[in-house]
Amino acid sequence: MTGTRVPAREERRATLAPAVRVSGLRKAYGAVVALERLELEVLAGEFFTLLGPSGSGKTTTLRLIAGFEAPDDGAVELDGVDVTRRPPYQRDVNTVFQDYALFPHMTVAQNVAYGLMVRGVGRRDRAARAAQALQMVRLGDLGERKPVQLSGGQRQRVALARALVNRPRVLLLDEPLGALDLKLRQEMQLELQRIQRELSERITFVYVTHDQDEALAMSDRIAVFSRGRIEQVGSPREIYEHPANEFVAGFVGTSNLLEEDGLRVTVRPEKVELLAPDAPVAPGLRREPGVVRDVVYLGSVTRYVVELDRGETLVALRQNTDVAVAAAPDAERGRRVLLAWSPEHANTVAAGDDVEHVEEEG
């Protein structure tokens, strides 16, 4: 675990206790170890993302924070209070489930008011607060419908309203956008950020996803998970620009690994310039000749896979500002090119034991 733990908002760290602190957390299912001595701190008011492939332990971490499962070892603290042995209904957190888990026998309004009802909030008060919560997720007029009458995106919003209406200290979101299509997902990403901003008392969001774009787009900080451990914690920028090791470099973005002076370095594809073999290169840039092996047109960019003469393969991205290039990607195949990049964009990374990941159901 080589986490460079720099918070996104320095000033916040100085003033506020962590909303969630997880220490020495261990959880195994039979012989399968889901979490191995996990250490994690989420600051109050932060949008914190647990990012990793399936089976990496991110969902297990969320379930342990929510209290659905008990750890084999270690502790979960909320606002400095140890809640490890408390059941879910005695923790000031609420969860948005991946499958939404809306109660099908209740109306949307009853679903949203459920948490208030079981906590003994009066009928009139809870109706008003449920209506307000539905307003916040822009479903103000659908309170009388049943969940089956809603679209996936609408159900997602109801699940969000049902959790937020209780004003928890921490909101846990378990891949909440996983079942939505791309357009809706991007819309909801903005929506989630808006809602967190608009809440009068800022609620801490802990968000689980395997989608690196989602994590980069929404988070204040990201923890990258792999096989029950955290590989790196940092802001989206830190994670992307300075991946701590090969795994992070490979999981968040395209890794582009190279051997340089006995060190492992990685260069992001958009930082690699694609030049003609005899083109003049500015002094100080690293340069590598190679042959274009594959060209993939991706709309806004074109991806070039270049086999270097020294043996490795690099990916370079080029903006499709030049229509002629974009129009004939096939003609580029087999062409000799020169790749160049600034040394400051080449990150030295720690070698992972292996970059390939064993897919497990988590």
Add this chain to the structure above:
Amino acid sequence: MSAEATVRRAPRGGLRGRASAVLFRRAWLRAVLLLSAPGAWFVLIYLAALAILFVSAFWRVDGFTGKLVHAWNVDNFRQLVENPTYRTIALRTIGIAAAVTVTDALLAIPFAYFAARLASRRLQAVLFVIVLVPLWTSYLVRVYAWRLILAKDGIVNWALHGIGLGSVDVAYSNWAMWIVFSYIWLPFMILPVWVAFERVPASFLEASADLGARARTTFRRVLLPLVLPGVVAGSIFTFSLTLGDFITPTLVGGAGSDFIGNVVYRNVGIASNVPFAAAFATIPLLVMAVYLAIARRLGAFEAL
């Protein structure tokens, strides 16, 4: 991708090929083919028998010759309503059927909850067999076994006496019928309730706890409403099976414990008064119709 991988499929000629193409396009034709045999059976045997039963309830038997007279009248029904004996029998039948249904529901819900949500996979398989085993043995054997268990000098009293609790006199009574019916039809309640519990996603229970509900509240507010259709489905079995039975009342009910079925049986077999038997047999039919209408409103058939 290689070119060999995309071999063109030639259209199939011949009568069979064309017939299957026609069937593929026309869903109603497939439905007709699938349903013609069971449909014919249903209409000819089941519905026709029911219709004849209902019609014959309005006929009568000539008291002198013993012959069936096709003269329309409602004497049979008047006798059912006015004769207190038949009223008692009808109420006893419906009352015990209701008691059995409630008992089975109360037994099945905790058992099915345990089996569906708490038991390990292996234990589930064992429990499933335990529930089904009684159905593999003869109904008669099981009822006779209960006769031995409940008899005055049977196992129950022997055990009660052994621990110094005296004895109970339940043999050949309505109590005995209640106990035996509850036992015999219990699997028919457990299975749909079990399935209903299994169909509730674990995330619903987690969501309820997450929103602040203790286990009891979760059970009452989330779990029970969602398995209620399963309970209603099971109750249709336990209620109607008890309603139509006449063997258990004969074997463990003793004198003065007649069910509607017993009266029907005697009127068909001994008294040869088929119209009266038919009239009495429409009572459970009506009760079931009302019950099914209520069950439908509760959404019981969505869980079947």
